[in-house]
Each structure stands twice: as C-alpha cells, then as structure tokens.
Amino acid sequence: xxxxxxxxxxxxxxxxxxxxxxxxxxxxxxxxxxxxxxxxxxxxxxxxxxxxxxxxxxxxxxxxxxxxxxxxxxxxxxxxxxxxxxxxxxxxxxxxxxxxxxxxxxxxxxxxxxxxxxxxxxxxxxxxxxxxxxxxxxxxxxxxxx
Amino acid sequence: xxxxxxxxxxxxxxxxxxxxxxxxxxxxxxxxxxxxxxxxxxxxxxxxxxxxxxxxxxxxxxxxxxxxxxxxxxxxxxxxxxxxxxxxxxxxxxxxxxxxxxxxxxxxxxxxxxxxxxxxxxxxxxxxxxxxxxxxxxxxxxxxxxxxxxxxxxxxx
Numbered sequence: 609x610x611x612x613x614x615x616x617x618x619x620x621x622x623x624x625x626x627x628x629x630x631x632x633x634x635x636x637x638x639x640x641x642x643x644x645x646x647x648x649x650x651x652x653x654x655x656x657x658x659x660x661x662x663x664x665x666x667x668x669x670x671x672x673x674x675x676x677x678x679x680x681x682x683x684x685x686x687x688x689x690x691x692x693x694x695x696x697x698x699x700x701x702x703x704x705x706x707x708x709x710x711x712x713x714x715x716x717x718x719x720x721x722x723x724x725x726x727x728x729x730x731x732x733x734x735x736x737x738x739x740x741x742x743x744x745x746x747x748x749x750x751x752x753x754x
Numbered sequence: 755x756x757x758x759x760x761x762x763x764x765x766x767x768x769x770x771x772x773x774x775x776x777x778x779x780x781x782x783x784x785x786x787x788x789x790x791x792x793x794x795x796x797x798x799x800x801x802x803x804x805x806x807x808x809x810x811x812x813x814x815x816x817x818x819x820x821x822x823x824x825x826x827x828x829x830x831x832x833x834x835x836x837x838x839x840x841x842x843x844x845x846x847x848x849x850x851x852x853x854x855x856x857x858x859x860x861x862x863x864x865x866x867x868x869x870x871x872x873x874x875x876x877x878x879x880x881x882x883x884x885x886x887x888x889x890x891x892x893x894x895x896x897x898x899x900x901x902x903x904x905x906x907x908x909x910x911x
Binding site: 674681699 | 777780781783784785786787788789791801802803807809810811814815816817818833834836837838839840841842843844845848
C-alpha cells in the first residue's frame with residue numbers, strides 16, 4: 609500500500625519550516641529488497657543471500673542504502689516536483705532490516721526567491737517507525753517556477 | 755583495500771545505457787512509487803515531459819550494463835566490509851525514455867580514517883558524469899563507499 613502523494617509545493621507557499629506529509633512504507637520484506645536488486649542491479653549478496661550474510665556474522669540480509677534512499681526520492685519528486693529538482697543527495701546512516709516499517713518526512717530548510725523562480729532546499733529523513741533510528745538523511749534542492 | 759591516493763583520478767570504466775519504459779516502470783514500482791508519470795506517456799506529457807521521465811535515482815541501473823568487474827572489486831574492496839555511505843545526483847535535466855546515457859566513472863578521492871572500533875576505514879568517492887546521445891550533460895552522480903575495519907552491521911549502527 610502506498611501513502612497518498614504529497615501535493616506539489618508552490619513558490620507562494622514555500623517557507624522555511626514547512627513540513628511535508630509523512631510517507632509510511634513497510635514492513636520491508638526480503639521480497640522488497642530482491643525486487644529493488646533486480647530493478648537497480650545491485651547484486652551484492654549481503655542484500656539477498658541470507659545464508660552468506662549469516663555466515664559472516666549478520667543477523668540477516670539488510671536492504672541497500674539506495675533502496676531507502678530511493679524510497680525517499682518519491683517524496684522529493686512529489687513535493688518539490690521531479691521537473692524542478694536540481695539535486696538529490698542521500699546519506700545512509702543505519703541499516704534497514706527485514707520487518708522494519710519506515711517513515712519518510714521532509715522539511716523546507718531554505719527558500720531563496722530569484723528571477724528564474726524560487727530555489728528551495730528540503731531536508732528529508734527516513735526513520736524507523738517510532739522515529740528513534742535515522743536510516744537516511746537526504747537533501748533535495750529545486751527551483752519552483754514563479 | 756591496500757591502495758590509497760594513487761587511485762585518485764583512476765578511470766574505472768565507461769558505461770552506456772538506454773532509458774527504457776519497462777525498466778523505468780519496474781524501478782518506480784520497486785521503490786513503491788505509484789506516480790503515473792513513470793508509467794504512461796500521456797501523464798508524462800501532461801506533466802511537461804517529452805516522454806516518460808526517469809525517477810531521481812534511476813541512473814543506478816547502469817550497474818546492469820557494466821559487463822566487467824564491479825567498481826568494488828576493481829578497487830580491491832572486501833564486500834563483507836563495504837558500506838555505502840552517500841550518493842548524490844546533480845541534474846542538468848530529467849532523463850526521459852529514449853535517452854541514451856553515457857558515463858565515465860572515476861575515483862574522485864580516497865580518504866583513510868581511524869575506525870570507531872580500531873583499525874582503519876577507507877572512504878572512496880566515485881564520480882560519474884552522464885551525457886546524452888547528443889553529448890549534452892544530463893546529470894552527475896557521486897557515490898561514497900566505505901570499507902570498514904570489521905564486518906558491516908554486526909550489531910553496530
């Protein structure tokens with residue numbers, strides 16, 4: 609099930625401190641991780657070969673940082689606008705394990721009005737369900753049309 | 755990983771891949787993104803694109819088109835100790851279905867730091883500039899991988 613898409617942000621309403629709707633994804637299953645491996649092409653066995661993962665001392669496989677990073681890019685493209693995006697950066701902070709539910713939220717941290725539109729910067733975070741474990745810190749920048 | 759600064763500037767390979775409708779749909783679906791712009795040409799055109807656009811992190815599919823060794827193994831990194839630290843995309847424009855992107859990946863920097871639990875960790879930053887079929891820049895991707903001193907994720911955060 610998908611959370612409804614965030615309404616596209618307009619230049620008029622963009623202001624520092626504005627927050628996005630919260631997206632919920634999960635619980636993340638091994639099948640979700642394998643689907644992303646097939647889509648993206650990351651076949652590092654640490655993400656799909658549980659036998660090998662356990663043999664090197666891990667509790668199970670865990671997802672790729674780019675999986676949860678990609679999940680957070682949905683908020684960037686819905687909210688800032690795919691066409692408006694000038695950059696999208698992700699920093700992977702901690703692993704996501706099968707069974708976890710993820711929460712994705714954004715906040716506008718910079719707004720600069722210019723002749724070509726309004727430049728905005730949004731901090732996006734992916735956390736576990738209760739918000740105590742930050743999985744990804746992402747930064748989206750874009751220019752909203754006037 | 756035994757090497758260090760001598761790797762900076764090293765070219766790890768060049769990849770060319772088409773932006774394809776089926777792959778875009780599969781990629782968006784795998785990221786739980788139901789947006790119809792990634793599925794229907796009419797929706798994409800309504801949103802101002804000439805064709806179905808690629809999601810923001812789509813260029814990672816280049817991994818499917820690398821026939822040689824992965825960047826990890828050609829750098830001599832130990833998979834059991836490798837963590838992906840960061841990845842950043844800077845866009846000149848949104849890639850769309852029909853584009854053919856070519857990117858050359860090079861080592862931007864190599865940094866060694868003391869690990870939090872002893873040993874040495876190595877941070878390697880790779881950069882890839884993608885151009886389209888007309889040689890025009892489309893996006894730049896930068897990725898930082900970390901080879902930790904011990905096996906990743908064994909109870910640490």
